[in-house]
Amino acid sequence: MATLSDHSAAPERLSNAYQNWYRFSRNPSAVIGTVIVIVCLLAAIFAPLITPYPEHVGAVVNFRARHLPPSAEYWFGTDNVGRDIFTRVIFGFRISLLLALVVLGTAVPIGTVLGLLAGYHGGWVEVVIMRFTDIALSIPALVLALAIAAVLSPDLTTSMLAVAALWWTWHARLIYSITRQLRVQEFVEAAETLGASKFHILFREILPNCVSALAVKTSLDAGFVILVGASLSFLGLGIQPPTPDLGTMVASGAAFLPDYWWESVLPGCAILLVSLGFNLLGDGLRDMFDVEDVR
Amino acid sequence: MSDPLLSVRDLWVSFTTYSQTSQVLKGVDLDVPARSQIALVGESGSGKSVTMKAIMGLLRTPPARISRGQIFYDGRDLLAMSERDRVALRGTAMSMIFQDPMTSLNPVFTVGDQLGTILKYADRRLKRPRGRAERIARVHEVLGQVRMRDPERVARSYPIQLSGGMRQRVLIAMALLSEPKLLIADEPGTALDVTTQAQILKLLKDLVVERGLALLMITHNLGVVRETCSHVYVMNQGVVVEQGSTADLFAAPREEYTRSLIAAVPRLTGGTRYGTREAAR
Amino acid sequence: MSRPLLEIVNLSKSFPVRNAFGFTKTEVRAVKNVSFTIGRGEVYGLAGESGSGKSTVARMIMGLTEPTSGEILLDGENIAGGKHSHGRKVQMVFQNPGSSLNPRRTIGQSIAVPLAAHGQPSADRRRRIAELLDMVQLPAAYAQRYPHELSGGQKQRVAIARALAVMPKLLVLDEPTSALDVSVQARVIDLLVDLGRQLDLTFLFISHDLSLMRNFAQKIGVLYLGEIVETGDTAAVFENPRHDYTRLLLASVPVVSAEEEAMRPAIPLIDGEMPTAEQLLALRLQGQQQNQN
Numbered sequence: 001m002a003t004l005s006d007h008s009a010a011p012e013r014l015s016n017a018y019q020n021w022y023r024f025s026r027n028p029s030a031v032i033g034t035v036i037v038i039v040c041l042l043a044a045i046f047a048p049l050i051t052p053y054p055e056h057v058g059a060v061v062n063f064r065a066r067h068l069p070p071s072a073e074y075w076f077g078t079d080n081v082g083r084d085i086f087t088r089v090i091f092g093f094r095i096s097l098l099l100a101l102v103v104l105g106t107a108v109p110i111g112t113v114l115g116l117l118a119g120y121h122g123g124w125v126e127v128v129i130m131r132f133t134d135i136a137l138s139i140p141a142l143v144l145a146l147a148i149a150a151v152l153s154p155d156l157t158t159s160m161l162a163v164a165a166l167w168w169t170w171h172a173r174l175i176y177s178i179t180r181q182l183r184v185q186e187f188v189e190a191a192e193t194l195g196a197s198k199f200h201i202l203f204r205e206i207l208p209n210c211v212s213a214l215a216v217k218t219s220l221d222a223g224f225v226i227l228v229g230a231s232l233s234f235l236g237l238g239i240q241p242p243t244p245d246l247g248t249m250v251a252s253g254a255a256f257l258p259d260y261w262w263e264s265v266l267p268g269c270a271i272l273l274v275s276l277g278f279n280l281l282g283d284g285l286r287d288m289f290d291v292e293d294v295r
Numbered sequence: 296m297s298d299p300l301l302s303v304r305d306l307w308v309s310f311t312t313y314s315q316t317s318q319v320l321k322g323v324d325l326d327v328p329a330r331s332q333i334a335l336v337g338e339s340g341s342g343k344s345v346t347m348k349a350i351m352g353l354l355r356t357p358p359a360r361i362s363r364g365q366i367f368y369d370g371r372d373l374l375a376m377s378e379r380d381r382v383a384l385r386g387t388a389m390s391m392i393f394q395d396p397m398t399s400l401n402p403v404f405t406v407g408d409q410l411g412t413i414l415k416y417a418d419r420r421l422k423r424p425r426g427r428a429e430r431i432a433r434v435h436e437v438l439g440q441v442r443m444r445d446p447e448r449v450a451r452s453y454p455i456q457l458s459g460g461m462r463q464r465v466l467i468a469m470a471l472l473s474e475p476k477l478l479i480a481d482e483p484g485t486a487l488d489v490t491t492q493a494q495i496l497k498l499l500k501d502l503v504v505e506r507g508l509a510l511l512m513i514t515h516n517l518g519v520v521r522e523t524c525s526h527v528y529v530m531n532q533g534v535v536v537e538q539g540s541t542a543d544l545f546a547a548p549r550e551e552y553t554r555s556l557i558a559a560v561p562r563l564t565g566g567t568r569y570g571t572r573e574a575a576r
Numbered sequence: 577m578s579r580p581l582l583e584i585v586n587l588s589k590s591f592p593v594r595n596a597f598g599f600t601k602t603e604v605r606a607v608k609n610v611s612f613t614i615g616r617g618e619v620y621g622l623a624g625e626s627g628s629g630k631s632t633v634a635r636m637i638m639g640l641t642e643p644t645s646g647e648i649l650l651d652g653e654n655i656a657g658g659k660h661s662h663g664r665k666v667q668m669v670f671q672n673p674g675s676s677l678n679p680r681r682t683i684g685q686s687i688a689v690p691l692a693a694h695g696q697p698s699a700d701r702r703r704r705i706a707e708l709l710d711m712v713q714l715p716a717a718y719a720q721r722y723p724h725e726l727s728g729g730q731k732q733r734v735a736i737a738r739a740l741a742v743m744p745k746l747l748v749l750d751e752p753t754s755a756l757d758v759s760v761q762a763r764v765i766d767l768l769v770d771l772g773r774q775l776d777l778t779f780l781f782i783s784h785d786l787s788l789m790r791n792f793a794q795k796i797g798v799l800y801l802g803e804i805v806e807t808g809d810t811a812a813v814f815e816n817p818r819h820d821y822t823r824l825l826l827a828s829v830p831v832v833s834a835e836e837e838a839m840r841p842a843i844p845l846i847d848g849e850m851p852t853a854e855q856l857l858a859l860r861l862q863g864q865q866q867n868q869n
Contacts, residue, residue: 022313185677187686193638193668194738195693205689208680337730338757442849457640459626488625489784493828494850515757518787518830547834559762560787563829563836565811567791569762570769 003138023288030284036277044093051087059242067260077262079253085263088244089270095156095238095245096274099229100222103164108218111171112210116202118172119179130176136169141228142235149237153267154238159232174217178210220282223275230271246271298370300509301327301350301389301477306364308345308354319345321533323364327477332510334505334520334541335529338556346514346530347479351391352381368477383420389477390470392499395486396462400454406465407450410434410472417473437468442498460491467499477509484519496523517560521545528555579652580613581778582637582666582746587611587656589632606632609646609804614746614795617664619772619779621793621810623786623825628799630782634750637780638668650746664694667739671751673731679724683709683734684719690741710738712767729760733767740771748780753788765792786829787836790814798822800853817841820856 024030048054052075062082070077076085118129145162152158182188183206191205231239231246241248246267253264303325309318320342327333337343350352351365366373368388373381393399401409411430412575418425431450438446441464463484470478475553483499483533484492500523503510512524521525521541528538529552537550548554561567594601605640607629614620622632637640637648648656650665667690670676677686683688687705696704706716712733718786723731732752739747749768753761765788772779781793789796790810795806800819806819817823823841828850831837 017314186670186672187678189640190668190670190676190680190735190738191689193640194690195664195742196689197693200689200692204681204685205678208678211680338759442847489786490625490824490828490850490853493830493851496830498851509818516830517758517832521832556759557832559759560832561762561785561791562833563787563790563814563826563831564833564839565790565814569765569792570773571766 001293015198020288024284027284027287027290029280030287033277033280033282033284036260036273037281040093040274040277043090044097047090051084051090053087054091056087057085057244061081067256067263069260070262070266076266078193079249079263080256080260085249085266088249089246089267092246092267092270093274095243096143096226096229096271097291099156099160099163100225100278102160103167103225104218104221106164107167107221108171108214111168111173112207112214114168115172115175116179116206119176120183120198120202120206126176129172133169133172133176133270136166137173139166140168142231145232145237146235154237154240156245159229159238162232163228167225170221171214171217174213175210178213179206182206182209185272216286216289217283217284218282219278223241223278223282226271226275226278227250296365299326300329301325301511302367302371303346303363304365304367306346306349306366307362308342308349308364309360309362310358311360312358319359319533320349323530323533323535325528325535327509327511329476329509330507331526332500332512332524334512334514334524334527335530336514336517336520336527336556338515340532341530342533343513343515344481347391347481347511350511351389351479352385373502385417387417387421387473388475389479390473390475391465392470392478392480392483394481394483396459396466397486399466400462402454405451405453406438406457407431407434410437410465410469413469416473421473434468437471438465440471440502441465441468443468452475458491459487460494463487463491463495464498467495467502471502471506475508476539477511478503480510480512482514482516483512485514485516492519499523517545517557529556581616581651582614582616582780583647583649584610584612584637585634585647585649587633587648588644589629589636589641590644606802607636607643608857610798610799610802610804612807614780616745617772617776617778618795619781619793621789621796622782622799623784623789623796624782625784625825626801627801629802630799631750633799634668634748634780634782637666637748664742664862665744666746666748667742667744668748668750669732669735669739669752669860672755673728673735673754674723676735677731679723681722683721683723683726684718686723687719687734687738687741690738693746694742704741708741709734711740711771712737721740727760728756729764732756736764736767736771743775744777746778746780750782751784752781754783754785756856761788779851786814786825787831797807798825815839820860821853822855824851824856 013063043050054120060083063076065074065082066080068074068078072087074084076089079085118126141163144166145159148158148162188201188205191201196205229238230247230250233245234251236251238247239245249267250264250271253260253267256263298424301321306323308320309316309319323342323346325335325346334344335346345354345359349361354361361374364374368384373384383429400406411434414425414430429432434450435446440447443461443464449457449461449465457465480499484495487495496519499510502508510524512520514520525541526538527541528543529536531552537544537548537553544553545557548557577763587610588605589609590603590605593602593604595601596748610629610633612620622630623635632641633779636643639655643656646656647654684705688701689707691701691704705719709716709718714730714733718726726734753764756764768779771777781789784790793810795808796810796813797804798813799805799821800821806813806817806822813822814826817826824843827840827843829840831840843856844859851859
């Protein structure tokens with residue numbers, strides 16, 4: 001029967017990747033966000049090569065060049081001991097991005113695994129994991145950071161520890177709610193009847209369906225982690241001088257406002273820029289995945 | 296012979312996704328005379344839903360584009376009308392009965408609230424203001440018209456408290472609120488059990504005949520067509536392949552496609568053979 | 577006389593309805609003492625509408641739900657309550673082809689699930705997947721595609737291929753074609769019949785589509801509110817339905833020819849409307865009581 005078709009000519013196959021790319025590249029905020037993030041990443045990686053005064057990262061003092069406004073020689077001006085702010089900002093990106101990497105690199109896997117287990121098993125496993133998550137959620141990150149800093153000495157490691165210790169809870173919650181919805185989907189039941197192992201169901205059936213939500217949340221989180229890290233170092237809990245850190249620079253520059261505004265405002269703008277980039281990237285990813293889910 | 300109430304002439308619609316354009320409707324002609332029951336039949340991808348959406352004005356015009364054609368309602372071309380005039384017609388002159396009673400009703404409002412709101416906005420469009428008490432009375436009246444035993448109780452209920460069949464009746468009531476002349480039914484009864492579907496179809500047919508309405512039914516179920524409609528349009532891949540009175544079409548289908556479509560329907564009397572080899576089991 | 581492949585004996589399932597404190601207020605009896613047998617190589621149809629319990633019966637057979645009481649004997653062995661331990665012998669094709677395949681996995685990966693679960697070495701898998709796709713008349717290249725790139729009929733074929741991957745003896749079909757166009761449905765049923773002959777399969781066919789059931793199932797059981805109200809050879813039940821519910825079901829099916837219309841039972845209208853099952857049964861009960869008085 002040539003007339004009744006089984007619709008065997010599937011619509012011309014545009015690969016998944018092409019479709020995603022198409023949607024993503026048509027979204028202006030997504031593209032801008034990606035560009036910003038990539039620029040910041042590259043700047044952080046190649047900092048020693050692209051900055052005019054890489055030695056200003058260390059304990060350098062140049063009293064004659066103190067508090068100079070932005071100029072051709074010092075693009076972002078100099079701070080109270082004569083160091084080039086632009087150089088220090090670029091190196092400061094390193095700390096911020098490292099913080100984001102470490103925190104999310106631990107929080108996402110831990111949170112995801114806990115969320116999967118809690119959502120799929122239900123029963124006492126769910127109760128134990130989710131109540132533990134609730135307890136962890138009730139602890140404010142800043143207070144914990146202060147407590148840890150009081151016990152151990154305040155530096156980068158302790159602030160990373162404090163933030164990472166609590167960040168997994170959000171991911172656990174998110175993956176838990178998605179897993180619960182997916183658990184009753186037919187393809188999961190089909191996998192069960194086909195004899196698939198629990199490991200397979202959690203990581204090969206359910207997890208791939210969480211990827212879009214995870215990608216969106218992780219990129220938005222990167223922006224937040226950087227802000228939280230900057231707040232911690234603003235309060236003096238982060239990396240100690242002379243290593244440049246964006247939050248610390250904002251704090252120390254604040255003493256000289258409004259006369260030498262560039263010492264505080266420009267590092268602040270850098271923080272804004274990098275977290276904005278991640279936010280736009282995350283929004284773009286969400287828009288891209290949303291359409292896919294609607295299909 | 297008077298002009299048909301609804302007339303679609305040479306309708307061409309294309310869809311553009313990922314910079315690829317495809318023609319979904321290729322010159323569709325359709326007539327719905329007043330007081331008639333017309334069926335638009337086709338399988339998925341035939342274009343019947345797109346035709347219905349184009350008539351109701353529900354096509355999203357970025358991905359879709361109406362490249363040619365006219366849709367006449369009561370002599371006026373809907374596609375040439377201003378958006379405002381078009382919207383004024385929707386729900387008042389022609390009304391749609393949605394397919395899925397489970398998802399077409401807002402779960403957080405009572406049935407009475409939802410019907411009342413629809414009526415309020417329709418009245419506003421028709422510039423025919425009605426007080427609250429009158430609105431409630433009209434809602435009860437319409438619920439009675441769809442043969443609800445206790446209209447007041449139904450109006451006070453939330454959708455989740457009603458059965459599938461009752462929800463479908465509510466959707467029909469929604470369509471009847473502003474006394475339209477044309478009802479467009481989208482796959483009526485598909486989401487319902489077969490016994491409930493039989494009830495709803497009988498109700499629909501009776502209502503349409505009693506009130507002298509025109510009915511345009513979009514469906515893929517040939518049995519439903521045969522029992523409810525007097526005239527059929529068969530669509531395949533964006534064109535109307537065949538049309539005729541129901542009796543003629545089923546007794547002596549002219550086109551190969553129509554014949555194979557009817558032949559594919561399993562018969563209640565038995566005798567439909569499945570499998571490629573005739574082995575006696 | 578050989579032993580039937582599947583025997584369901586007094587199978588029941590009740591769901592407790594709990595109040596706010598977690599105490600059981602009442603019970604919903606979804607399946608009440610259902611019994612039927614399916615012989616080897618047969619197609620048995622279970623007909624019912626929503627709320628009849630047919631899906632619950634299927635889920636109990638598949639081990640997705642535990643029965644409250646009763647036995648499920650597969651080849652003589654009671655599998656009731658055993659979770660999926662009988663995976664090789666009985667498999668299921670789900671109703672909605674769109675949701676029974678993982679949207680984020682390719683067709684090949686979905687079909688590989690039972691192969692991996694039952695220990696097939698990965699080197700062999702590609703070959704076996706190609707074999708299975710060929711069996712359901714799909715090109716081997718489809719293994720790389722995602723479900724959303726396939727039509728409904730094609731997805732259902734993939735679901736069939738996946739279910740047959742480990743060579744089950746009994747295939748439970750839960751409304752396998754209700755989401756499909758009628759021409760696609762015909763092709764899928766053709767495929768099932770052919771495969772049934774080739775692989776010596778037995779089918780439990782669950783559906784509300786009576787016309788389809790008439791032509792595909794040899795024996796039928798009609799489920800209403802958890803109980804089998806009528807059973808027998810399909811032709812006999814259709815031509816001479818005895819229970820009111822069966823008569824109502826048959827009278828409600830929309831048909832495409834005059835002969836079919838003629839064979840449908842006549843149902844009395846109540847208030848000018850087609851009655852619901854409850855109304856019809858209540859009418860019968862009233863009539864019986866009046867006769868007794």
